[in-house]
Amino acid sequence: MTDPIRVMVVDDHPMWRDAVERDLAAAGFDVVGVAANGSEALARFPAARPQVVVLDLQIPAPNGVEVTAEIIRQDPSARVLILSASGEQADVLEAVKAGATGYLVKSASRDELLDAVRRVARGDTVFTPGLAGLVLGEFRRMLDGPPSDGPHQPALTERETEVLKMVAKGMSYKQIADRLVLSHRTVQNHVQNTLRKLQMHNRVELTRYAIEQGLDDDADD
Amino acid sequence: MDPGWSGPAAVAVKDRLFQALAILRVVVLLNAIGLNLYRADEFTHPVGVLVCVLVMAGWTGYATWAYAAPARRSLALLVADLALAIALVLISPAVKGGDHLVSTIPGYWVMAALLAWAIHYRLLGGLVAGVCLTVADLSVRQDFTQANYGNAFLLVIGGPIVGFMCESLQRMAAERDRAERAAAIAAERARLARVVHDGVLQVLSLVQRRGHELGGEAAELGRLAGEQELALRSLIRVQDAAQSTPNHGTLGLGAALGALESRPGVSVAAPATPVELPAPVVTELVAVVGACLDNVFRHVGESAPAWVLLESFPDHVEVSVRDEGPGIPQGRLAEAEREGRLGVVESIRGRIADLGGTAELSTGPFGTEWEFTVPVDPWRAPLTDQ
Numbered sequence: 001m002t003d004p005i006r007v008m009v010v011d012d013h014p015m016w017r018d019a020v021e022r023d024l025a026a027a028g029f030d031v032v033g034v035a036a037n038g039s040e041a042l043a044r045f046p047a048a049r050p051q052v053v054v055l056d057l058q059i060p061a062p063n064g065v066e067v068t069a070e071i072i073r074q075d076p077s078a079r080v081l082i083l084s085a086s087g088e089q090a091d092v093l094e095a096v097k098a099g100a101t102g103y104l105v106k107s108a109s110r111d112e113l114l115d116a117v118r119r120v121a122r123g124d125t126v127f128t129p130g131l132a133g134l135v136l137g138e139f140r141r142m143l144d145g146p147p148s149d150g151p152h153q154p155a156l157t158e159r160e161t162e163v164l165k166m167v168a169k170g171m172s173y174k175q176i177a178d179r180l181v182l183s184h185r186t187v188q189n190h191v192q193n194t195l196r197k198l199q200m201h202n203r204v205e206l207t208r209y210a211i212e213q214g215l216d217d218d219a220d221d
Numbered sequence: 222m223d224p225g226w227s228g229p230a231a232v233a234v235k236d237r238l239f240q241a242l243a244i245l246r247v248v249v250l251l252n253a254i255g256l257n258l259y260r261a262d263e264f265t266h267p268v269g270v271l272v273c274v275l276v277m278a279g280w281t282g283y284a285t286w287a288y289a290a291p292a293r294r295s296l297a298l299l300v301a302d303l304a305l306a307i308a309l310v311l312i313s314p315a316v317k318g319g320d321h322l323v324s325t326i327p328g329y330w331v332m333a334a335l336l337a338w339a340i341h342y343r344l345l346g347g348l349v350a351g352v353c354l355t356v357a358d359l360s361v362r363q364d365f366t367q368a369n370y371g372n373a374f375l376l377v378i379g380g381p382i383v384g385f386m387c388e389s390l391q392r393m394a395a396e397r398d399r400a401e402r403a404a405a406i407a408a409e410r411a412r413l414a415r416v417v418h419d420g421v422l423q424v425l426s427l428v429q430r431r432g433h434e435l436g437g438e439a440a441e442l443g444r445l446a447g448e449q450e451l452a453l454r455s456l457i458r459v460q461d462a463a464q465s466t467p468n469h470g471t472l473g474l475g476a477a478l479g480a481l482e483s484r485p486g487v488s489v490a491a492p493a494t495p496v497e498l499p500a501p502v503v504t505e506l507v508a509v510v511g512a513c514l515d516n517v518f519r520h521v522g523e524s525a526p527a528w529v530l531l532e533s534f535p536d537h538v539e540v541s542v543r544d545e546g547p548g549i550p551q552g553r554l555a556e557a558e559r560e561g562r563l564g565v566v567e568s569i570r571g572r573i574a575d576l577g578g579t580a581e582l583s584t585g586p587f588g589t590e591w592e593f594t595v596p597v598d599p600w601r602a603p604l605t606d607q
Contacts, residue, residue: 171543
């Protein structure tokens with residue numbers, strides 16, 4: 001853990017970009033790149049090789065959701081932390097489906113941001129209660145919707161639902177662990193699993209769409 | 222006059238009508254030629270009739286070209302069109318000869334001029350052209366027969382009716398155009414608002430963040446910016462919900478609860494898809510959640526954190542309100558009951574029961590948590606709309 005975490009900051013507002021960059025650098029992170037829009041972000045990503053991309057959703061095209069998907073495609077080990085001002089719910093959910101593992105609103109404090117970057121870099125998921133509510137709602141929707149999802153229909157285990165619900169009610173991982181008599185790590189694993197299932201379902205859906213449209217030849221990978 | 226008559230929508234309607242009229246012109250011309258050939262042996266001046274028919278054919282070609290472009294549809298063209306038709310009617314007795322004029326040389330061909338006036342000058346145009354043609358037609362008849370009367374009647378009635386219909390078509394097209402334009406403007410305004418809102422939210426968040434770090438007076442500024450940020454964000458949520466729910470009688474519960482985020486410390490989690498319920502149910506649920514939050518405000522602290530979670534199921538919704546305060550003291554509920562007054566807790570239970578739902582309260586040193594379960598009748602919501 002002696003090497004500083006490599007971070008890239010993508011935000012179209014110069015003030016914000018500078019503030020976040022300054023905070024990260026002051027806290028000992030290595031800011032390996034900044035970008036003001038989607039195309040800059042994708043152009044600089046391969047050379048900068050950041051571990052964490054701190055990404056604003058509302059950026060000039062390609063938007064945050066597309067950038068997230070492309071970054072994860074190029075480097076599945078990269079982590080995307082969404083930092084959004086307006087927190088448009090549909091966009092946040094799409095970004096998480098595309099592979100983002102963290103979400104913060106911009107009103108979060110400096111310490112919350114630094115903590116979130118550290119946790120996302122470790123492979124943890126950073127959930128706000130709002131995001132947990134969105135993900136929970138998405139699983140419910142898929143469960144209640146028409147059975148078109150067939151055998152790929154993802155479902156949460158009872159325990160996962162319970163944990164996610166507690167996150168949505170604003171409980172910390174520690175509080176949940178105490179309440180359910182589980183280890184902190186186990187709670188984290190449950191939360192991560194819910195996201196993984198959602199992202200996997202998204203990939204399956206995209207692949208099936210590609211096959212149906214005849215766009216992809218090697219869709220099995 | 223209505224400003225829509227020369228608008229692009231009205232002109233587009235006229236274009237289509239004049240295209241149809243061009244075809245009609247050829248049909249009535251062929252009809253006139255055929256009838257005149259059939260009666261050629263009765264004519265006093267066959268050459269005169271031939272000249273008249275050639276003039277009609279020439280004018281038909283010219284008029285088709287002239288009416289095709291909106292810019293050429295001038296008063297002069299329409300007057301010439303009508304004048305030629307009247308002139309042909311008036312000279313018919315002299316050229317055709319005979320004691321009893323059965324039909325004029327142009328015959329039904331005059332219809333083209335009448336309809337042109339009805340299309341271009343609408344009801345009034347149809348009436349003027351109809352009356353002019355009728356007067357001309359009747360002036361050349363030696364006797365007033367039932368057939369003559371029928372023709373005259375059709376001209377005077379048909380002109381205004383067709384004119385009225387053209388007017389209605391143009392009006393509807395103009396209205397549709399206006400509605401489409403209004404929708405496009407609204408969509409563009411919403412897009413711009415989103416961009417502006419995002420920018421404002423960015424700045425407010427930044428001020429809030431830096432303010433806290435700087436402390437002192439700046440912290441106060443930061444706090445104010447934070448309040449405005451919450452207020453704006455919940456306003457956007459409510460606006461989005463209003464735009465996406467055109468249904469009468471229902472409201473989006475998620476958006477309505479989301480507006481509660483403007484209270485300090487409150488965080489609301491809801492599904493991304495709208496949760497539509499009858500408006501009274503939504504209003505009451507939001508009011509009850511508001512009462513729970515008031516309680517948090519009173520007993521835990523003014524900006525104590527509180528969390529609201531909405532979950533939607535096919536047959537019911539679940540709303541929970543949680544805080545991390547000291548919980549409701551054991552004795553207080555019993556005390557309220559002893560004193561015979563309805564405590565806040567019982568009031569909340571009662572209001573949820575009135576909605577046909579259940580309310581569960583868990584309280585302890587971990588805090589206080591309400592869980593409301595309210596049934597949703599999926600068949601009732603659409604029925605109340607009708």
